[in-house]
Amino acid sequence: MLLPPESFARALKQEARSLGFPLAGIAPAAPVPEASHYQAWLKAGYHGTMQYMERNRESRMDITRWDPAARSVLMLGWSYFRPGAEGAKEPCGARGRVARYASGRDYHALLGDKLEALRAWVEETRPGAKGKIFVDTSPVLERLYARRAGIGWIGKNTMLISPRLGSYFFLCGVSLNIDLPGDAPMPDHCGSCDRCLKACPTQAFPKPHTLDATKCISYLTIEHRGPIAESLRSQTGNWIFGCDVCQEVCPWNRFAQESAGGAEEDVLEAAPELKKALELSPEEFKVRHRRTSVERAKWAGWIRNALLAAGNSKDPALLPQIQKFQNHPDPVIREQASWSAARLQESPSRAPANL
Ligand code: B12
Ligand code: SF4
Ligand code: SF4
Structure with a gap:
């Protein structure tokens, strides 16, 4: 029946x-x-x-x-x-x-x-x-x-x-393809809070509920090929793939519940050393990130992002790693390496701290 x-x-x-x-x-x-x-x-x-x-x-x-x-x-x-x-x-x-x-x-x-x-x-x-x-x-x-x-x-x-x-x-x-009774839509519970809008490092929300993706670190580090706009570079901090800032500040995330995927799903380091990130060859990148979301950035995107984060790091020990890419055949990588090397050399104290 x-x-x-x-x-x-x-x-x-x-x-x-x-x-x-x-x-x-x-x-x-x-x-x-x-x-x-x-x-x-x-x-x-x-x-x-x-x-x-x-x-x-x-x-x-x-x-x-x-x-x-x-x-x-x-x-x-x-x-x-x-x-x-x-x-x-x-x-x-x-x-x-x-x-x-x-x-x-x-x-x-x-x-x-x-x-x-x-x-x-x-x-x-x-x-x-x-x-x-x-x-x-x-x-x-x-x-x-x-x-x-x-x-x-x-x-x-x-x-x-x-x-x-x-x-x-x-x-x-x-x-x-069957008619089922729908659930009632949920009312808005943001109220007068605006933490996410204020916390976004690149000010990517022109107004509430609207994201200008071209300014979003998630877009810049995952979807965008080519150079990252210079005007945003010092604001991207040390994010090398995606960004969670507008969620981290959201008070509702204190109710986050653990994934049913279990610990075996935890396959990547969430805070990789930039030195190691910059040492990965294209082949090593492929093997390490196979069947993970990070694959989407491809090696060139990963290196561009890691170079930018290294430039923002205020850590002069990363300079030799950055300089290795200053003559790279990929113009995006080459230019990012020069920018990052200059930023580290210029005046590290001028750089904002990591996010
Ligand atoms: C393109 C895309 C992106 C782009 C653009 C994101 C954006 N906000 O548009 C970029 C690359 C930046 C991105 C980033 C991220 N993404 Co994304 N992305 C998508 C994708 C493929 C399409 C989203 C889309 O249609 N955007 C177009 C805009 C116009 O739509 P929208 O953001 O959904 O906005 C709607 C509302 O804002 C609403 N709206 C606007 N004004 C108002 C006013 C009121 C009062 C109301 C009620 C509604 C309302 O109307 C819009 C739709 O017309 C979806 C998957 C999918 N197929 O839906 C995943 C998806 C949205 N992304 C997801 C995730 C996890 C992320 C990141 C958290 C990843 C990360 N940590 O880096 C970030 C979050 C950034 C952010 N604050 O949105 C999840 C979100 C899950 C969730 N709980 O919401 C999705 C659903 C993927 C998935 N299947 O799980 N993403
Ligand atoms: S993901 Fe980061 S950069 Fe993008 S809107 Fe949220 S806080 Fe801003
Ligand atoms: S931080 Fe969370 S609750 Fe506050 S406005 Fe943003 S989305 Fe809404």
Whole structure:
């Protein structure tokens, strides 16, 4: 006998929780009204060189353009918080920092497997039901569907925040060809707080809920190829992959809960020594970062970022490492090395301390 939609929706969310997702909610597969913000964001050029954000605009704003059979969307949150991740602590001298989300195995693969298991459960439990999974890379405005599914609100730092978990979690979901009762969207709980807006090292928020990605350290160190704008270099501190500042200052992150991925997922150092980071050959970089998010920066991006962090480090011992790249064939690396060497030599006391 078929479970009534309410009971099936409850069982589905329970199944998701048993797979390790602490957050699960259901949204109708309908256009998201706040999508106008996305249009305005593109028009302002805040996406920079992320051309993929310009493609499939219709699908991002309306999931049925991506999955025409969709009637409901199951949205899920997966915590990536690990209490021991050193990179989240105060930075020290000659060490870089890697954003919390990136210290584990690449989440696309990990979550993809779990979503497949969930889809299989749906298709077995409900004859005729079909699902389509998405995690990060599909043209879906995930935060807006997650907000609609009631698993959190969109903070002034643009993160989807859960009152139970803070914001250190990934989003993903499954669109389903069945009508299920939707959850109530959650009201905003930022109130008069503006810590994230004030703390952003590069002042990347032109206004609350809007991020100019071209100024964001996460964009600069992960997505952006080419030189990092000189006007931002002294503000990027020692971040070498991603940035967590606007989340670290958020009071809701005191509720962060440990990832169900376990310690074996902790594969990268969160605060790698810059000297060692700069010694990695392209082959060593590949081996060390295989199947991690850091792969995305590629060796050239990693070296550019580590050179910049070394330039900001105020540690003259890093100078020989930096100078080795001053004649490098890649013009971006070469120029960054010269800038960083000059910054260290100039007047180390003038440089701001690490973030
Ligand atoms: C492009 C992208 C980026 C870009 C741009 C980020 C941005 N804020 O737009 C860059 C490279 C900078 C980036 C950085 C990060 N990202 Co990112 N990114 C994405 C991606 C692929 C698309 C996001 C997008 O559509 N941006 C376009 C803008 C316009 O949309 P938006 O930021 O979601 O903004 C919406 C709201 O702000 C809302 N809105 C605007 N004004 C108002 C006003 C009110 C009142 C309301 C209610 C809403 C509202 O409308 C917008 C949508 O139209 C998503 C995955 C996906 N497919 O959705 C991951 C995603 C958003 N990223 C994620 C993560 C983890 C990060 C980082 C934390 C990684 C890191 N530590 O370095 C940082 C966080 C930086 C930040 N503060 O956003 C997670 C976020 C999970 C969560 N809990 O929110 C996602 C969902 C990936 C995933 N599947 O888990 N990211
Ligand atoms: S991730 Fe860092 S640089 Fe980007 S908006 Fe947040 S605090 Fe600013
Ligand atoms: S720091 Fe404050 S304003 Fe920013 S997202 Fe968190 S609660 Fe909202």
